[in-house]
Amino acid sequence: SAVISQKPSRDICQRGTSLTIQCQVDSQVTMMFWYRQQPGQSLTLIATANQGSEATYESGFVIDKFPISRPNLTFSTLTVSNMSPEDSSIYLCSVEGAPGITDTQYFGPGTRLTVL
Amino acid sequence: GENVEQHPSTLSVQEGDSAVIKCTYSDSASNYFPWYKQELGKRPQLIIDIRSNVGEKKDQRIAVTLNKTAKHFSLHITETQPEDSAVYFCAASKGSNYKLTFGKGTLLTVNP
Numbered sequence: 001s002a003v004i005s006q007k008p009s010r011d012i013c014q015r016g017t018s019l020t021i022q023c024q025v026d027s028q029v030t031m032m033f034w035y036r037q038q039p040g041q042s043l044t045l046i047a048t049a050n051q052g053s054e055a056t057y058e059s060g061f062v063i064d065k066f067p068i069s070r071p072n073l074t075f076s077t078l079t080v081s082n083m084s085p086e087d088s089s090i091y092l093c094s095v096e097g098a099p100g101i102t103d104t105q106y107f108g109p110g111t112r113l114t115v116l
Numbered sequence: 117g118e119n120v121e122q123h124p125s126t127l128s129v130q131e132g133d134s135a136v137i138k139c140t141y142s143d144s145a146s147n148y149f150p151w152y153k154q155e156l157g158k159r160p161q162l163i164i165d166i167r168s169n170v171g172e173k174k175d176q177r178i179a180v181t182l183n184k185t186a187k188h189f190s191l192h193i194t195e196t197q198p199e200d201s202a203v204y205f206c207a208a209s210k211g212s213n214y215k216l217t218f219g220k221g222t223l224l225t226v227n228p
Contacts, residue, residue, distance in 0.1 A: 031213055042205060042220045043160065058215075092159065096212070103148050103212040107159040 002027050002095055004108040012114045013083055020079045021111045023093035028073035030097025033105065034066070037090040046091075049076040083115045118143040120208050122219025130227050135196050137222045139206035140188040146208040149182060149189045150216070154203045163204075164191070167211075196226045 003026040013019050023032065032049040047055040047068055055068035070076040080087050090112050094105040119142040129135050141149075147168035152160035166173045166180045166189065173180050177196075182189040193200055203223050207216040 033215065042218045043216075044218075045215050048215060094216075103209070103214075104150065104162060104165065105216055106162065107152075109159050 002029060002106055004093065004095055004106060006093060006108040006111050008111060009109065010112040010114075012116060014116055015084055017083055018079055018081045019083065019113060020077050021091055021093075021113075023076045023078070023095075023108055025074045025095050029095040030073075031095065031105075032070060032076045033094045033096070034068060034076070034078045035092045035094060035107075037092060037110070039089070043092065046078070049078075049093075080113065083113075085115045087113065088115045089113055118146060118208055118217040120206060120217050120219040122206050122222060124222060125220065126223045126225070128225045128227065129196050131196060131198060133196055135191075135193045135200070135224055135226075137191045137204055137206070137224070138188060139190070139208075139219050140186075141208040141217075142187065143208070143210070144184075144187065145210050148209045148211045148214075149180070150207050151180060151191050152205045152207065154205065154221075156202075160205060193224075196224075198226050198228050200224060201226045 005024045007022045034046045035043045037043050045058050046061045047057040049068050049070040051070045067079045090110045092110045093108040096105045122139045150165035153163045154160045164180050166182050177194045179192040203221045205221045206219040209216045
């Protein structure tokens with residue numbers, strides 16, 4: 001499987017500020033996704049990060065709140081904008097299409113965000 | 117869109133017993149069904165998956181069964197051990213390049 005890293009691993013932020021989370025993979029992958037996991041809950045897909053084009057957002061998530069970039073096949077960022085305490089969550093990237101592997105998603109270690 | 121229901125939400129077993137977690141899905145076009153294990157504070161890790169052209173798959177103490185007609189699939193863990201304690205998530209997708217839809221998770225506790 002691919003080696004996936006995320007930065008930062010955790011952060012505590014003030015209300016109204018923004019945080020950018022990075023996801024780096026050690027090999028080129030076809031797909032990159034961003035999920036949110038609220039405490040004690042399941043994983044909810046925020047968006048699919050498309051290389052070279054705008055991300056595809058799921059219902060309930062908008063680009064102004066969660067802008068996403070994917071400049072190449074190994075890197076993506078998710079920004080959580082104008083944060084409120086309700087944004088406190090774990091944010092995970094996942095990747096699919098690592099060399100030799102299809103339709104299997106592997107997850108990064110996650111970013112634990114606390115908004116005060 | 118796809119909807120995945122998972123039961124039970126919590127499951128407690130004695131070490132050595134078997135554990136079964138069941139999921140149903142709504143979209144008949146789904147053809148890929150992975151299971152993830154998430155230990156406290158860790159990332160979800162893929163433990164087994166099954167594709168729609170297969171009815172059952174085994175990997176040591178873990179097995180997954182799929183009934184496409186009924187649109188349900190199950191995870192079976194035999195000879196459970198305390199280290200099997202975790203939250204287990206089922207998921208469904210239409211395959212490569214499609215998103216995963218997750219169930220709500222099952223907290224499995226294996227008592228020594």
